[in-house]
Structures are given as C-alpha cells and as structure tokens.
Amino acid sequence: MNKRVKKYSFIVLCIIIVLALPFLYIIVKNIQNDLPLREYVKESLLRRVKTDIHRLFTFTGKDKLKLPELFLEIDEKAFAELDSLRSSKLELLNHQGIAHNEQSQWDYVNATLVVNDTLHAIKIRIRGDMPSNYNRGLENSSYRFNVESKTSVFGKKKLSMVRPFLENNFYGYLFSHFFEKEGFISNDILFIRLYLNGKENGIYFLQEGFSKELVESSEYREGVIVRFKNDCEDNNGTYNSTGVPELDVYSEGKTLKDSSLSKNYNRALFKFEALKSGKLGPEQCFNTKKFANYFALCDFFLAHHSYVCHNVKMYFNPINDKFEPIAWDPSNFVRYKIKLHVQPGYTNYSGEIYYKKESYPIHNYLYRDTNFLKEFNRYIYLYSHNDSIRNFLQEHYELIEAIDPELYRDRFQEKFNSSLILDNIKSIKNWFTTDNRLIAKIYRNEKILVVKSVNPLPILLTALKLDPEITVTINKLLLPYSSDTIPIDSGDPDTWGRKFSLSSVIYGMDSTKMKYKGVVFEKKDNINSVLISEIPDTTILSFDKRNKVVSFRKKNTAVQKSLYIPPGYRFIILPGSSIMLTNHANIICESGIQALGTPENPIQFQSDGTGGILIKNSELNSELNYVNFYNLSAPKDGNWEITGAVTFYDCSVHIKNCSFSNNKSEDAINIVKGNFSIDSCNFSNILSDAIDIDYGKGTLANSVISNTGNDGVDISSARVTISNLQLKNIGDKGLSGGEKAIVNASNVSIDKSLIGIASKDRAIVNIKKLNVKNATYPLAAYQKKPEYGPAIITCSNFSCDNKKYLIEQNSILVLNKDTVRGAVPAVFKAIYATK
Structure with a gap:
C-alpha cells in the first residue's frame, strides 16, 4: 500500500x-527580456526574501527591546461597547460601499x-476614519484617549x-x-x-494629540490649532459655494469658553477671510519662512500627503499674528518608490501641485508670495547640499536595528530603507544643475518671447x-512648470x-x-502671462532699497494708523526722535530695529495708551540704547492681541539704558523665542508684569523694577x-521661574512682594546673594501645571526678615547647602486663596 501511495504521489x-514548466518558462523569458524586471528580481526581490528569512528566524522573545510599558484596562461593559460600535461601522462601510467613516x-x-x-483615569475611543484603524479587532485597533485625572502621561x-x-x-x-528637531510643532511619537x-x-x-501641551512643549505661546472642514473633499473640483475651504478649530468647546482663545480663533478666521477676499497678502497671513521650510522638507521626505487639504493642521500664533504649519501625517514613503497605488497628486513635489487649490489650498496662496518662493528655494538648496538629514538617519540606525525584527514579526513589514530618502535628496539636488530648466521660443514679427x-x-x-x-534685461519670475509671454522691447526685430x-x-x-x-521664429503662440508685484506704503516711512x-x-x-516694516531691512530710529502712537496705531516690524539714542538725545516712544510695538521674525539683531517707552499698550487689532507693550518674537535684541513706564498691558516687555540682553534699564509703574521671557536665552543685569x-x-521655558x-x-x-526654566542669579534684592522668589513646574x-524683605513668602517652590513637575530653588548668602517658606511636596529648597524637602500640599492654591 505504501509503495502504491509513493508511486502515485x-x-x-x-x-x-x-x-508548470510552460508557465515557468514564460516567467523566466519575461525576466530575461525585461531589464527593469530583471534588476528588480536580482537586486530587490531575492535580496528581500533573503533578508526576510533572516529577520523571521533570528528574532526570539528574549531579543525584545526595553520600551516604556503602558497597562490599559477597559472593563467588560466598555469593551463590548467599543466592539459593538466597531462592528456597526464595518457593516455600514460594507453596506454603503464608502471608503471611510467620520x-x-x-x-x-x-x-x-x-x-x-x-494610575490615570482616561476616556478612550477608537481613532481613525479609514477601516485599517479598526478592521483587525480591538486588539489591533487605533485608540485616542484623554487623561481625565489631574495627571498627565509623559507630560x-x-x-x-x-x-x-x-x-x-x-x-x-x-x-x-x-x-x-528643525523647530516645527510636531506631534511627539514614542515606541511603547x-x-x-x-x-x-x-x-x-504613543502619539501626542492636538492640545496646548503640544504647542507649549514646542516653545510657543498657547494658541488655537485649526484645520480645514470636511468640505475640502474634492467634489467635482469645488469645496463649497466659495470655492475655498473653511477653517475649523480643535477643542471648540474649550476655545469658545476661553476669552483669550476665542479672540485668537476669531482673529484666525478674520485673517483667513481677508486673505480669501484679497484684502491681505500671504506674507501678512502666513509665516512664509516657516511654510517654505516645511514644504521643502516635505519634498525631501516624500511627505506630500501631509499638506493635502484634509490633513493640513495649522497653529495660529497669537504673537506673530500668523498661521504656522504643524508637521503631521506624512503617509507612506514606500508606496511612492515602488509605484503602488496612492491618491492622485500625493507623489508630486510642491512645485508640481501648487495651482491645484481644490486639494492644496495653502500652496495656492503661498506661491503668489515672492518671499516664500525665495525662502523655499533656499531651503531646498540648503538641505540638498548639507548632511543634516543623512546624519539624523545615522543617529537612529541603532534603534531601527534593535526594534525592526519585532515589528517584522508583528506585520511582516518591509525593512526601513534609508535610500528612499537619501536617493530622493540626490534627485532634488539635480534641480539646481540640470540643463533642462526651460523651453523658450522667440517670434520675430510679434516681438515676443514665449517661455515655459x-x-x-x-x-x-x-x-x-x-x-x-x-x-x-528681463527680470521676470517664472513659477514651476508655468508658461509666460514676454514682450521684447529692443528696436527693429530685423x-x-x-x-x-x-x-x-x-x-x-x-x-x-x-x-x-x-x-x-516668425509665428506667435498664445500663452497666458503672469506677473506678481507688491509695493510698500511710504507715506510716513522712507525706504532706501539700495542699502x-x-x-x-x-x-x-x-502715527495714527498701524505701520508695517517688511523683512529684509534695518529699521533705524535716529537719536532725539519722538514717536507718538495714537488711535490704536501699532508698529509691526519684521526687520531688525536699531534705535540708538544718547544721554543728551534719547529716543521717545509714547502712546495715548492704545498702541504698542512688535518686532518679529528678523534675522538681523535689534539694538536699543537710551530709549524711553511711555504709556504703551499691547498691540491689538480686532480679535488679535498680544501681551507685551514691547514684544520681540523669534529674533535677537540688546537693550541698554532704556526705561519702560506707565504701560497699559500685561507685560511691559515680552521676549519670546529669542536671544537677548537687558542692561541698566528701569521699569516703573507697570500694570502687570515688567519683564516676561518665554523660551528665550539671555542676560538681565544692573536693572531696577518698581x-x-x-x-x-x-x-x-528659558535660560x-x-x-x-x-x-x-x-x-x-x-x-x-516656571515650565523647565533655568535661572542663575546673583546679587538680587527684593523689597515688598507677595512672593520673593518662585520656582514652579x-x-x-x-x-547667590539674595536679600528679601517685606515679602509674605520669601521663597516658594511648587507645581502648578499637571503636565510638568516639582521645582527646585538653591540659595546661598541669603537674608530675609521672614522665614515663611512654601516648599511643596516633591519640590526642593537648598538653602546654604542644607536641603529642605517639601512637605506643604497644594502650594499654589494655598498662596492665591489668601491673596
């Protein structure tokens, strides 16, 4: 019997x-006759099979990488509720034949x-509109959760x-x-x-959500995060009756209840509507330099899915009064290179899709702005000619090698291949050297140049x-893949x-x-012409364009209406100048300011209590010497309002021998995300805070605040x-000092305050050398915000007339080398309940 079975087998x-031989013969001949296919089998398929066999059989449970561990407990009733909802969604998709749910x-x-x-109390739900997020059972579903208790998960x-x-x-x-790493607001991602x-x-x-912690951890002031509504789905080439998508805000309930955030949101809506109606240009609405950097990096990372309409996330900066990009959802890099199906346009570079406003509305505006175009080209050149991306990838190879085998066992995913990004960088670098930059013709009889x-x-x-x-001489700007017809004014064409x-x-x-x-040639073609120009207002200001x-x-x-100084200049105020701001007029400057007065001829900035000054986004240092700021208020325009009467944002400034008095704002001076020095300055009769430093780095010396x-x-969050x-x-x-600030001080004296020195969060x-008198609490260290933690004060050569220190549990005071560990609960509430 066994012999018979073997025979028949x-x-x-x-x-x-x-x-099978004819089929094998056909396959082999096709491979032999198709060079790309042959190379793919030789260089990719066989190598992939060999690598996968190695990855599959060399990984054991003992090789697991040590990662942060999260223990999620969902009770039986809640688990059944989630599973029921998941099943009903899948049935709906199958029944209606649609691709995704809301x-x-x-x-x-x-x-x-x-x-x-x-232990954290949380509210959790399934996350994602695409079925891949939930069609493999609850054990493999994607989840979104909010921490409800007064705690936080990794901040x-x-x-x-x-x-x-x-x-x-x-x-x-x-x-x-x-x-x-490059300074963008980007959702933190951890392997857990x-x-x-x-x-x-x-x-x-574990991926961070869209919240104030995301903004503040990126060293930005709390502001609204917006996105486009679902009407930006491309329905027959239009969004809605306006042809332009509308904005929506994250955490709408919280935003509308908070007066500051509500104003910020209304300001964002106002500016975007003004942009759509043509009342504002892109430079006034977007941080064009930041968007140029973002779009350039998306080209290098093949992350074009990130700025498709429904994925766009933007932060409206309450100080800068402009939209800034949030890095989000790059989509699948691998699909581009092996030509798997992706949505139309997702494989294209920025320069290939900017005119498609139905899918890329931000591009449609930014590509009209010459400053954006210059910065975009500069960033493309910078990243294609330096090693910053290559070095970054090398820094992560050890983690990749350690965790890849376990990821492969989980989903049989292709191994990370850095050449997808590195080869793309080489390709982009060729944009600067290729001979095929233009196609052009001249038609003699019509005296025109047609160029593409x-x-x-x-x-x-x-x-x-x-x-x-x-x-x-022509001096004509040509957008990517666009055409233009240019008249030739040069005498007799013969x-x-x-x-x-x-x-x-x-x-x-x-x-x-x-x-x-x-x-x-002799014949004319008919091609549309495009020319974009902007002219600055010169009614009060004088522009020396050469210098x-x-x-x-x-x-x-x-000054009775707000002034705007564009980037690329140096704003010079002469000694002895007196500037009076009235009728809510502000000075908004995107260039470095140089206001150098003298003891005999100081510079005066005054206001009727309604105007202020904002210096922002300047690559040039600003200098102030012998300048008096009197009766200024925070710049305000409709729903846009910042906190500082004088604000320096994302720029460097040196301030010496200046006075700030009688201000009508939350901060007399606010320095955000910049290097600074303040020396020999006087602050007096200040409505709220005298000096407010956020995310900056600098020095404060020889100054008096009263x-x-x-x-x-x-x-x-500053040093x-x-x-x-x-x-x-x-x-x-x-x-x-708060929110991870590091403050090193010496020779400080405080006479009369609620708290002398506070360290929190x-x-x-x-x-070193601190004298405090007439203070209710000379020293206080505590935690105010749940996403941070306890604080530290170290003090030597200290004298005070009151030893009522408030050191919260887990916070530390080191006083003349003696450590005092905190024992007081809820210090913040204890202080301000009695204020």
Whole structure:
C-alpha cells in the first residue's frame, strides 16, 4: 500500500512539474527580456526574501527591546461597547460601499491606564476614519484617549495609540522627530509596549494629540490649532459655494469658553477671510519662512500627503499674528518608490501641485508670495547640499536595528530603507544643475518671447541676448512648470540674429546662473502671462532699497494708523526722535530695529495708551540704547492681541539704558523665542508684569523694577542669567521661574512682594546673594501645571526678615547647602486663596 501511495504521489508531482514548466518558462523569458524586471528580481526581490528569512528566524522573545510599558484596562461593559460600535461601522462601510467613516462618530468610554506605577483615569475611543484603524479587532485597533485625572502621561493630556505600520513604521517616526528637531510643532511619537487588560499586546506608537501641551512643549505661546472642514473633499473640483475651504478649530468647546482663545480663533478666521477676499497678502497671513521650510522638507521626505487639504493642521500664533504649519501625517514613503497605488497628486513635489487649490489650498496662496518662493528655494538648496538629514538617519540606525525584527514579526513589514530618502535628496539636488530648466521660443514679427519652465523650482529670467550687440534685461519670475509671454522691447526685430540665449537663475540664488539657447521664429503662440508685484506704503516711512534701510521721514512723528516694516531691512530710529502712537496705531516690524539714542538725545516712544510695538521674525539683531517707552499698550487689532507693550518674537535684541513706564498691558516687555540682553534699564509703574521671557536665552543685569501690578520678572521655558537686580513694591512674585526654566542669579534684592522668589513646574532657580524683605513668602517652590513637575530653588548668602517658606511636596529648597524637602500640599492654591 505504501509503495502504491509513493508511486502515485510521484506521478502527480511529475504531472504538476510538467504543467508548470510552460508557465515557468514564460516567467523566466519575461525576466530575461525585461531589464527593469530583471534588476528588480536580482537586486530587490531575492535580496528581500533573503533578508526576510533572516529577520523571521533570528528574532526570539528574549531579543525584545526595553520600551516604556503602558497597562490599559477597559472593563467588560466598555469593551463590548467599543466592539459593538466597531462592528456597526464595518457593516455600514460594507453596506454603503464608502471608503471611510467620520472620526466624530466614535464614542468615548471610561478606562484606566497605568504608566510608571501611576494610575490615570482616561476616556478612550477608537481613532481613525479609514477601516485599517479598526478592521483587525480591538486588539489591533487605533485608540485616542484623554487623561481625565489631574495627571498627565509623559507630560501630555491628549494622546493616541496606533500600530506603527499605520504610521509607516520608522518613516512616520523619523518624520516627526526630524521636523521637531528643525523647530516645527510636531506631534511627539514614542515606541511603547501596550498591555491590554493584563495581556501583552505588542508595540504601539504613543502619539501626542492636538492640545496646548503640544504647542507649549514646542516653545510657543498657547494658541488655537485649526484645520480645514470636511468640505475640502474634492467634489467635482469645488469645496463649497466659495470655492475655498473653511477653517475649523480643535477643542471648540474649550476655545469658545476661553476669552483669550476665542479672540485668537476669531482673529484666525478674520485673517483667513481677508486673505480669501484679497484684502491681505500671504506674507501678512502666513509665516512664509516657516511654510517654505516645511514644504521643502516635505519634498525631501516624500511627505506630500501631509499638506493635502484634509490633513493640513495649522497653529495660529497669537504673537506673530500668523498661521504656522504643524508637521503631521506624512503617509507612506514606500508606496511612492515602488509605484503602488496612492491618491492622485500625493507623489508630486510642491512645485508640481501648487495651482491645484481644490486639494492644496495653502500652496495656492503661498506661491503668489515672492518671499516664500525665495525662502523655499533656499531651503531646498540648503538641505540638498548639507548632511543634516543623512546624519539624523545615522543617529537612529541603532534603534531601527534593535526594534525592526519585532515589528517584522508583528506585520511582516518591509525593512526601513534609508535610500528612499537619501536617493530622493540626490534627485532634488539635480534641480539646481540640470540643463533642462526651460523651453523658450522667440517670434520675430510679434516681438515676443514665449517661455515655459520644466523645473520644480521658481526661476528668475534675467537677460535675453538677441545678438552679440543686443542684450535685453528681463527680470521676470517664472513659477514651476508655468508658461509666460514676454514682450521684447529692443528696436527693429530685423536686426536680431537667428539664435538667442536666455539667462536665468533659480529665484533668489544668483550663483545658479544658466543659459538656454534657442532659435528665433516668425509665428506667435498664445500663452497666458503672469506677473506678481507688491509695493510698500511710504507715506510716513522712507525706504532706501539700495542699502535696505527704512526710517521715519521726520524725527517727530505722529502715527495714527498701524505701520508695517517688511523683512529684509534695518529699521533705524535716529537719536532725539519722538514717536507718538495714537488711535490704536501699532508698529509691526519684521526687520531688525536699531534705535540708538544718547544721554543728551534719547529716543521717545509714547502712546495715548492704545498702541504698542512688535518686532518679529528678523534675522538681523535689534539694538536699543537710551530709549524711553511711555504709556504703551499691547498691540491689538480686532480679535488679535498680544501681551507685551514691547514684544520681540523669534529674533535677537540688546537693550541698554532704556526705561519702560506707565504701560497699559500685561507685560511691559515680552521676549519670546529669542536671544537677548537687558542692561541698566528701569521699569516703573507697570500694570502687570515688567519683564516676561518665554523660551528665550539671555542676560538681565544692573536693572531696577518698581511698582508692578504682578510679577517683576517672569521666566518660562528659558535660560536666563541675572545679576545686580533690584525689585521694589512688586504686586505678586519678585522673580518667577516656571515650565523647565533655568535661572542663575546673583546679587538680587527684593523689597515688598507677595512672593520673593518662585520656582514652579520643573524650573530650577539658583541664586547667590539674595536679600528679601517685606515679602509674605520669601521663597516658594511648587507645581502648578499637571503636565510638568516639582521645582527646585538653591540659595546661598541669603537674608530675609521672614522665614515663611512654601516648599511643596516633591519640590526642593537648598538653602546654604542644607536641603529642605517639601512637605506643604497644594502650594499654589494655598498662596492665591489668601491673596
């Protein structure tokens, strides 16, 4: 019997081989005759199979990488509720034949989460509109949760848990971390190991949600995060009756209840509507430099999915009064390179899709702005010619190698391949050197030049040479892949030669000169013309375009409407100048300011109590010396309002021998995200805080602060060195450090305040030689915000007339080398309940 089975088995096998031979022959011949296919099989398929076999059989449970562990507990009733909802969604998709559900249709349930032995009460729901987020059972679903208790998970209150393959494994991780490294607001992503109801559930991404913690951890002031409404789905080429998508805000309920956030949101809506109606240009609505950097990096990371309409997330900066990009959802890098199906347009570079407003509305505006185009080209050149991306990838290879085998066992995902990004960088670098930048023709009888760009970068046409003796200056901007018709004003066309050369540069980069050589024809083509220009207002200001200087036409100037100084200039105020701001007029400057008065001829900035000054986004340092600021208020325009009467945002400033008095704002001076020095300055009769430093780095020396309604010096998330500081009659805290600030101070005296020195929310305040008198609480260290932690004060050579220190549990005071560990509960409430 066994011999018969073997015999028949052999016969069947032979028949199968014989039947398969023609198919194998056809496959082999096709591979032999198709070079790309042959190379793919040799270089990719066989190598992939070999690598996958190695990855599959070399990983054991003992090789698991040590990752943060999260223990999620969902009770039986809530678990059943989530599963029922998930099943009904899948049935709806199958019944209606649609591709996805709306995320807003998912309901939250109660659950608990344990992280580092801390129990958190949370509300959790399924996350995602695409079925891939929930069609593999609850054990593999994506989740979004909010921390309801007065705690936080890794400093965050809103988070998601997603299987890494849904965020492109390492591609999504690297995208998020590199953009964060480059200074963008980017959702933090961590690899974590999840335990669901006591059972290990594998590796997840823990991804930060859209909340104030996201904004503040990126060193920005709290402001609204907006997105486009669902009407930006492309329905027959239109969004809605306006043709332009409408904005929506995250956490709408909280935003509308908070007066400051509500104003910020209304301001965002107002500015976007003004942009759509043509009342504002892109430069006034968007941080064009930041968007240029963002779009350039998306080109390098093949992350074009990130700025498709329904994925656009923007932060409206309450100080800068402009929209800024948030790095989010790069989509799948691998699909681009192996030509798998992706949505139309997702594989294109920025320069190939900017005109498609139905899918890319932000591009449609930004590509009209010349400053954006210059900065975009500059960033493309910068990242293609330096090693910052390559070095970043190398820094993460160790993590990739350690975690890849386990990810592969989980989903059999392709191994991370850095060449997808590195080869793309090489390809982009060629944009600057390719000979095929333009196609151009000249038609003699019509005296026109017809030109078309075939390059993804904006190009500036500079000169047209018609003959060895005839050269015409053009100075014409050509957008990527666009065409234009340019009249030629150069005498009798019969004197032109039969050939011409057209010189061009990549816009904003004179070192990229190139010549196109063509033939002069006789016939005319019909191609539309495009020309964009902006002219600054010069009624009060004088612009020296050659030396890039702007100044007031008169030393004594009354400003009755807000002034705007564009980027690229130096704003010079002459000694002895007196500037009076009235009728809510403000000075908004995106250039460096140089106001250098003298003891005999100081510079005066005054206001009727309604106007202020904002210096922002300048690459040039600002200098103030012998300048008096009197009766200023915070700049305000409709729903836009900032806190500082004088504000420096994202720029460097040196301030010496200046006075700030009688201000009518929350801060006399606010420095945000900049390097600074303040020396020999006087602050008096201040409505609220005198000096407010956010995310900056600098020094404060030899200065006096008196009669403030709130804090003398308020430092948040910054590094500041202080010396020789006197504070008198301070309404709240003399010197306050918060939100991971590091303050090193010496020779500080405080006379009359509620709190002398305050350190809160993981701040460290170090002081040598401190004298405090007439303070209710000379020293206080505590935690105010749940996403941070306890604080530290170290103090030596300290004297005071009152030893009522408030050191909260887990906070520390080191006083003359003696450590005092906190024992007081809820210090913040204890202080301000009695104020």
